[in-house]
Amino acid sequence: MLSLSMSISKSKNLERKLNNIAQEATHELNNVCGSSLWESLGFTFFDQLEDPDKIAKANFYYGQLQIINEIKFFI
Numbered sequence: 001m002l003s004l005s006m007s008i009s010k011s012k013n014l015e016r017k018l019n020n021i022a023q024e025a026t027h028e029l030n031n032v033c034g035s036s037l038w039e040s041l042g043f044t045f046f047d048q049l050e051d052p053d054k055i056a057k058a059n060f061y062y063g064q065l066q067i068i069n070e071i072k073f074f075i
Contacts, residue, residue, distance in 0.1 A: 011075050014075060015072070015075060018068050018071060018072060021064065021068060022064075022065055022068045025061040025062075025064045025065050025068075026039075026061075026065070028057070028061045029058060029061045029062065029065075032049070032054050032057050032058045032061070033045060033046070033049065033054075033058060038058070038062070042062075043058075043059065043062050045058075046058040046059060046062070
């Protein structure tokens with residue numbers, strides 16, 4: 001029983017950490033894109049950005065969000 005409760009605890013801690021990373025990535029994407037419009041359009045919104053550095057940063061953080069969503073699916 002102790003092992004099960006430790007697993008649940010570890011799972012909850014992982015979920016909290018993933019949520020924190022997702023919030024940071026979302027915040028950065030909002031800053032790079034100037035709005036939260038990217039949330040409804042996805043990565044195609046990044047093609048509208050003129051600065052190649054902003055496009056790269058947006059793709060990086062969007063990729064982080066995708067990975068987080070995949071990990072959350074399995075926990």
